[in-house]
Amino acid sequence: MKYLIDSANLDEIRALSEYLPIAGVTSNPSIVKKEGSVPFFAHMREIRSIIGKLRPLHIQVTATDYDGMMRDAEAVFRHVDEKVFIKVPVDFEGVKVIKALRRQGANVTATAVYGMDQAFMALEAGADCIAPYYNRMEALGVDAASVIGNIAGIIAHYGYETEILAASFKQPAQIDRAILAGAHSVTVAPDVLRGIFVKQVVADAVQAFSDDWTGLYGGKTLAELADE
Known part of the structure; x- marks a missing residue:
């Protein structure tokens, strides 16, 4: 069971890493947008310097086609480091990217997961982590805890090494439900992490x-x- 920070805010990452047992950092284009027009790769390198090489840093591709996503991944490896987990949305193009990156030995997180069908495909493609969107599933009327529990069951049954990195939380109780359902890790926005203690x-x-x-x-x- 691990907690990651779902943020690109340097001050929050420093503070929360000092106080809490933080296992890493995740980001996506929407999270980066909150920081304004920062020099992207320098900003990611600064996050890496805060958390160190031993804790995972997850960075999402921005292209939507296979060739573009592969180029994005190579740019991250070149300008940040090769230990970064490349976040790839689980759509038709994305699954091809996950397969290709895993063949290269890269770390890959399958993201934007809204259901078991996507998760199962990402498992077979070899993703290291799968990021089901908890709150977004609940907002669609989906039993998010059940989805995570079923994914965890398949991982255990077939012996996959993939971990569930649950994401998209709006309140601490959702984090509890995700962990109890079988999520190996959760990535949480700073305000929701702080809300645990309020x-x-x-x-x-x-x-x-x-x-x-x-x-x-x-x-x-x-x-x-x-x-x-």
Whole structure:
């Protein structure tokens, strides 16, 4: 079970990586758009410098045809590094790209997955990761947890090495459901990650502990008591 940051914001990536057990970073064209007209490859290299070479960085192709997507992948390898996971949408052209990149030994994430049929095709094409869109499936009336659970079942049954990297979350409860359904990893926007910790009952409990301690020792911390 791993948490990735679904963002290209450098400040958020630095902060969340410092505080939370973050396993990597994912991006797509819409996420990059939020950062404005940044120098793309330099920006991706900076993300790589923040997370290091051992944590995965996922970058999505922008072309929509086979030749264009292959050129995009080569550009990423050339200008960022060859360890990057190339995100490829699972459409007719994309499956051909996934097969070709895997033959080259590249890391590939099959993205824009809305159903089991796409996922099964990506599995057979050899994708390293499959990214089902949780919230977007729910918005279409699809039981997203069931989809993830069924994909996980097929992976286990046939012994695929592919991992489920669930994406598209709008609230923490969706993350919980995806993990419980069998997602190996989740990639989450910074605001939703922070939302995990916004619970009034937790804040109330922490305040009660603080009030009780202050009543006993006048607000001194354990370290201050030890120094007396």
